[in-house]
Amino acid sequence: MIPSTATIALVLAVLSLAQNAFLATAAGPRVIIVGAGMSGISAGKRLSEAGITDLLILEATDHVGGRMHKQNFAGINVEVGANWVEGVNGGKMNPIWPIVNSTLKLRNFRSDFDYLAQNVYKENGGLYDQDYVQKRLDQADKAEESGKKLSGTLPASGSNDMSILAMQRLYDHQPNGPEMPVDMALDYYKFDYELAEPPRVSSMQNCVPLPTFSDFGDDTYFVADQRGYESVVYHLAGQYLKTDKSGKIVDPRLKLNKVVREISYSPNGVTVKTEDNSVYQADYVMVSASLGVLQSDLIQFKPQLPAWKVVAIYKFDMAVYTKIFVKFPKKFWPEGKGREFFLYASSRRGYYVVWQEFEKQYPDANVLLVTVTDEESRRIEQQSDNQTKAEIMEVLRKMFPGKDVPDATDILVPRWWSDRFYKGTFSNWPIGVSRYEYDQLRAPVGRVYFTGEHTSEHYNGYVHGAYLAGIDSAEILINCAQKKMCKYHVQGKYD
Template sequence: MTTLTLPSITLLLFLLPHLLSVSATAPASQSPSVIIVGAGMSGISAAKTLHDAGMKDILILEATSKVGGRMRKAEIGGNTVELGANWYQGGGPVPNPVLEIASKLNLRYTVTDTGNITANTYKQRGGLYPKEIVEEAHNASVGRTNFCSDFSETLNSDAVDEDDISILAAHRLLGKLPATPLERAVDYLNDELADGEPPQVTSLKNVYPRREGIDHGPVAHFVADPRGYEVVPQYLGKQFLSSLTNDPRLQFNKVVREISYTDSGVEVKTEDGSSYQAKFVIVSASIGVLQSDLIEFKPKLPMWKRLAIADFSMAVYSKIFLKFPYKFWPTGPGTEFSLYTHTQRGYYPVWQHLENEYPGSNMLMVTVTYNEAKRMEQLSDEEIQAEAMDVLRDMFGEHIPEPESMLTHRWWSDRFFKGSHSNWPHGYSQERHNKLGASVGPIYFTGEHIHKNYFGWVTGAYLAGIDTAKDLVKQLGKANRGVSDA
């Protein structure tokens, strides 16, 4: 028989309310109040917001085996790299909540510096361009950027209220279209690299001026932490879950395939044959997934909602990591980024050596987007490596070594994501975007794609999850008071 001493009894009395609280807030329920589809940044922030508002009877169904979504780390050459989300902004007038969380976690980062890229711009063949020629192209691109920002504000003013146009249309209005391979490469760097889609696709009215940089600052933090960027949503999850591995409110490898709904609730079915009932569901799947056939809604979502989903853009932003036995590229201040020009726009254009992030790693990263990224995904790893090496030989000579290893992720082909981040296409109105985030009966929607200013960013995903959860709490409050929106 075990005898409890007075200190033991005191400790038990102190812990008992906490233990009861954990038990009460972690039910293994097949019929929770709210089901959250997806444990990425928006799904986790929505779940935490519901929990903090007193709605603890929740269930998160995640298709993969971890928390994080498109924040995904991988290993190459003994270093942890980010296949998906990689940056967050700082130094601006509006506090960035992602930066604040990263600071709490002492997330390791470097500050990205593209400032000297005009000295590191390579011809398709024949070495470097003279810096002054690249600066001329760069200055012209900055002029287009400034014109786009000013003209976007004109379009958005109450006095004008004109329809949206593409970024390319604004360039035409200015009368200074990039024409040469060099000018197109610089244009790519300043527009398409950020948006994941070219100027003829992207909205001027809703993309310019770029709010993430204006609000949260121009300082680009490149995450290079062995724990991975995913530690940020995992940190949030630990604030309300007893564990990220055995809390029954978080279930992994649950691929949601069907959501049936009526005015009184939802039924969610997963690929493994499980079925769950709830009063509400929050869907945090990417816009790419919503445009695919992964999740079937029964009955079909109303036409206004389907149009809002179908008409938005899901960009593809793919990074390719190459590890070499030794460095054959310039290093030191002002060498981090290089630009490669090619007659085919977007052909392995932006290169970054990772010596600042992973000293001694002998790694390069090249980024491709849009149709080039989709084309690349159809190739084998060996074919991708061969293409990238042909470019590097154009840049640095024929006698460079073969890489020891290569790593990439096919975001467009991944059925759980169908792309890397959203982009606002031209002609897509604010009214339609409001419908993109609107609920349909008991089905609520969240994700970076529904945030008005920070779509495509981790910050947008975080804030969208909070906003969606607050909308649900607000509607529940109205229902409990018998208040109608009608």
């Protein structure tokens, strides 16, 4: 029997009512978040607060936290990624600090760099004269202060920006760049140790002064809690994702070991495909993958991202910052007040320069941390740990020629640059990149949104930058999904 027109109309009406009832109970649009690091989790929290709870978080690794990640080393948990709350005790409150210090009460220690001048070792052993080093440091500080004043007079567009090295030349501080080992070591400590790239690369206008310290304060606090700095990310995730009694996330909206390889987008929605051939569909996607991943071929966008977006992605730098932990059977280095940090002034710039001992953080662990960056990081990642250990032992025996320096028993060398899920540690704002390219970097493309520390307007490269970027990017998506304000304004290059 052929149904009557009235019957068909009735069925369609019932189906329509059922569909509308489903939409009424659904929590707004469906959003896929790529990455469960700080920015991805932060974005998810803000979306949830706005009523967008139909979320799916796809994380490539087996853990939450991204570049905030602890690892067991010789019986203690150390941070292979982010380690400090940077910018504390200033005019504004760093949003990460109360979570670390008050809510979670993670063990943390103020890093004291005030005595560095008395802890600079010559290439072949012995300490430089403290007054001499302080004089060199004061000269560098003077040039930097002049640079800060200059930065404040330049157009906000960045059209008259220069490199930090150009700033140093302008103020007659080593016009040819640092040449003596002690000057190279101090220069490395002041800039590379913070930015992970040298002054000839980094933007003066965006790095001198660094907004993190001018806004939040000059103090930094080293997190040395066995629960891990990643506890902050788990804490934020637990505010909208279901957890069990132990705090483990058991929410089905979080899927680990899901490597996103393809994102297809159209005016009607997005489709995300993972390496295990799973396919997920949604109204929007929030990509919180690192800048290094965006610069690689891990994720394919279909259609390809527009040229303006690709150029912006490639103009920014993904820097490499490597913290190498080394354990010894006994201590042979100085301890006590003012001895936590020390420098090795090699004639080879960036060669195992900045050292830290852990008398307070990890008592009796007999562990040292040495930090390398940039080209040295890439070089070290491509050699064996035994080769790196041998180089470190040679340096330490040069620094302490009169000491019995035993062979290291353990070494931990993170390989962020080689890891396809990160391709580096954090972004750095290079010379030649203006506010215009930054706006393009975080701008959405259709239904594809972007977040991450590299999209933080003022705090790229920092944990608080990743946290705030997640909130900011979520707000852009919320404006579109709920308020139909989908046009993202990018100021003109010279505005």
